Amino acid sequence: AQTVTQSQPEMSVQEAETVTLSCTYDTSENNYYLFWYKQPPSRQMILVIRQEAYKQQNATENRFSVNFQKAAKSFSLKISDSQLGDTAMYFCAFIPTSGTYKYIFGTGTRLKVLA
Amino acid sequence: DTAVSQTPKYLVTQMGNDKSIKCEQNLGHDTMYWYKQDSKKFLKIMFSYNNKELIINETVPNRFSPKSPDKAHLNLHINSLELGDSAVYFCASRSLPQETQYFGPGTRLLVL
Numbered sequence: 001a002q003t004v005t006q007s008q009p010e011m012s013v014q015e016a017e018t019v020t021l022s023c024t025y026d027t028s029e030n031n032y033y034l035f036w037y038k039q040p041p042s043r044q045m046i047l048v049i050r051q052e053a054y055k056q057q058n059a060t061e062n063r064f065s066v067n068f069q070k071a072a073k074s075f076s077l078k079i080s081d082s083q084l085g086d087t088a089m090y091f092c093a094f095i096p097t098s099g100t101y102k103y104i105f106g107t108g109t110r111l112k113v114l115a
Numbered sequence: 116d117t118a119v120s121q122t123p124k125y126l127v128t129q130m131g132n133d134k135s136i137k138c139e140q141n142l143g144h145d146t147m148y149w150y151k152q153d154s155k156k157f158l159k160i161m162f163s164y165n166n167k168e169l170i171i172n173e174t175v176p177n178r179f180s181p182k183s184p185d186k187a188h189l190n191l192h193i194n195s196l197e198l199g200d201s202a203v204y205f206c207a208s209r210s211l212p213q214e215t216q217y218f219g220p221g222t223r224l225l226v227l
Contacts, residue, residue, distance in 0.1 A: 045218035
């Protein structure tokens with residue numbers, strides 16, 4: 001079975017500091033996509049970053065970057081210069097490219113940025 | 116322009132009632148989804164349609180019935196509402212080839 005594990009239910013970070021959220025996944029597929037979604041208190045699910053498994057280069061989006069380790073099946077999210085607006089639930093998600101329509105989501109990490 | 120919209124955003128109703136939630140996307144995507152997010156924030160997939168055809172039907176009580184009149188719309192009808200149906204329901208659509216999901220704002224359902 002394909003699974004996504006987020007082992008940190010809650011984290012906190014001081015404003016302007018850096019924080020890393022962990023995500024591991026289990027699959028026998030070779031090609032897939034990985035995502036981080038952010039859900040602030042407004043409850044809107046917002047795409048933060050996306051990684052294609054066949055690309056070795058780690059994806060970055062402004063202050064957000066990932067550390068993708070395919071062999072270890074690890075996909076962590078680094079948030080630099082944390083801002084109060086980064087306070088949210090963060091979900092890691094995965095979908096193989098083999099024609100399935102089903103996304104697998106982790107259980108989420110609640111991040112609080114402290115002033 | 117709203118990409119994925121849901122109505123209503125809030126729904127408060129009594130046990131035993133029947134209610135519907137509507138979803139529309141203007142992104143031209145072929146595949147749409149319904150998810151349920153419980154109080155612990157866990158996202159559970161319920162249904163998916165691809166071009167009006169049901170392709171995912173998870174273990175969901177048959178009181179829940181999705182309907183897709185066209186590929187831009189996916190509605191969710193719930194019969195005989197129960198307390199345990201209280202949750203936030205998200206609609207999403209899927210872009211290709213990026214494989215990215217775009218979510219609606221969610222519908223918070225409270226059953227009293």
